[in-house]
Amino acid sequence: MSSIHTELVLKALESLDALSAPPPDGRPSLLGVPITELERFAEAAGEQRYRGRQIFQGLFHRRVTSFADLTDISKKLRDALEATFDIDRPKVEQVQASTDGTRKYKLKANDGSIFEAVYIPEVARGSRTNTLCVSSQTGCAVGCKFCFTASLKRNRNLSAAEIVGQVLAVRDDVAPFGERAQVTNIVFMGMGEPLLNYAQVTRAIGILLDPMGAAFPSKRITVSTSGIVPRIYDLGRDLPTQLAISLNATTNAVRQQVMPITKKWPLEELITALRAYPLQPRRRITIEYVLLGGVNDTIEDARRLPHLLRDIPVKVNLLPLNAHDRTELKTPEWSQVLAFERELKRHGMNAILRRPRGRDISAACGQLGETVPLPQSREAAT
Ligand code: SF4
Known part of the structure; x- marks a missing residue:
């Protein structure tokens, strides 16, 4: 040398x-x-x-x-x-495969931090979409009451290298399954609040979008946020990616109960940011609505939601809570879920009832972090 x-x-x-x-x-x-x-x-x-x-x-x-x-x-x-330099991907410590084809990755960073990523293959309208749900932090301080990750109480930001490395590690893992298994979409819906790690997340997305490199189309990368309002404005200015909002309530009172971040940025401010979000033609903001039994699943909620989101191009993903042992919230009755969906559609909303994926391996929405060891003091307390 x-x-x-x-x-x-x-x-x-x-x-x-x-x-x-x-x-x-x-x-x-x-x-x-x-x-x-x-x-x-x-x-x-x-x-x-x-x-x-x-x-x-x-x-x-x-x-x-x-x-x-x-x-x-x-x-x-x-x-x-x-x-x-180093070009190692985060180490794949464990891969769990669900009966529905979902694969959950336990990944280990150089400093020993554990985080997860989930690969979700899907055939929709005849075309194959393989979505990778990536993490942006090693836990989450936002504290949504329905979320397993929140219970980990750790929130080291992942670096851009660790975020991009997740994508490369999973791409390597699924490569032997052939061209049809390629990761086609990336969603920042894993562990952590991506807009609280803004610099590293946007840096990673810039690398993933670059046509000289991984070349993901901007419509195939989605950033999902609990509602960090100032960063929503920044994101709209800085990147052409898709936006998803974890909304989960139609009143400030209920949203504060399940998403304490609402105290800092109430619904009015969040909705104003969505109205201002620059959308490319034919794109919509995704609204995620986790249905919590007896909390946010009433017909009144289903009537308020279209009013709240009026004139904003959205599609609503309805997700009945994936229950776990770190929340006291309950999955709603199935009849209530169907009634909620019916009411949204009656008001002309583009609403989709999402089938949970990877629930048998705790890889479904709101369940990530199960493979992350608890700090000893918390282990003793649980
Ligand atoms: S839902 Fe997202 S923002 Fe809320 S605690 Fe979980 S990881 Fe954090």
Whole structure:
């Protein structure tokens, strides 16, 4: 290895904007670095600018897993990169397969943090959609009362590299199942509130959208939020991705009970942000409504919802609560679920009753985090 070149590469590190916190072995990950920074980095390392593009394409288009496979750059540069950087995906500790084809991944970061991602294959209207639900944090401080992740009480932000690494790790895992198993859609609906990790989430999305790399179309990446109002405005300005809102109530009083974040950003402010959200033609905001027995599932709620969302292009996903042992909330009666859906449709709403996926492996909506060990003090308390 040329030590002179390695020194240049180390110096060129300074040209990279926001590297994730270096892992314990000190080598930062290249998986969170956008193409423009890699080009700048190549120049600073005494290479041609286009070498940065070649590295980016190797990482995200060809999805190489070792620097040795970046065969279109010189061995000298490959060795220097290897000595300086890491391109490891989060480690797949466990894969659980549901009877419905859903796969839940227990992933381990370099610092030992555990988080989960869920792969959901679906055949809809004759076309195959394989959605990957990714995490943005290792727990969640937002504290929604129906959510298992909230009970973990941890919320380290994942870095852009760890977010992109999730996608690469799952793509690698499903690759042997053939072309039809490819991940086609990404939803930020896993562990964590993505808009409370705004810088790293948007950085990761920029990398995933880049046509030189993973090249996901913007309509196939959805960011779901509990309603971090200022960041909704930012997101609409910064990225062309799809937006989903976890709404779950039609009055502030009920929403405060199940989503304490409502005290900070009440429904009026959230709805104003949705009205202002710049939507591309033929796109809609997804409204997620978890039906909680006896709490938000009345016919009055079903009548208030269309009024609340009037004039906003939306589709409503109805999700009866996936019960778990960290919530006292209950799944509603099936007759109530059907009545709620009927009432929304009667008011002309585009409402879809979602079939829970991966419930047998605790991979369904609101259930993520079951494979994450509790801190010892909490373990004793439960
Ligand atoms: S539903 Fe989302 S925002 Fe709410 S606690 Fe769970 S992970 Fe956090």
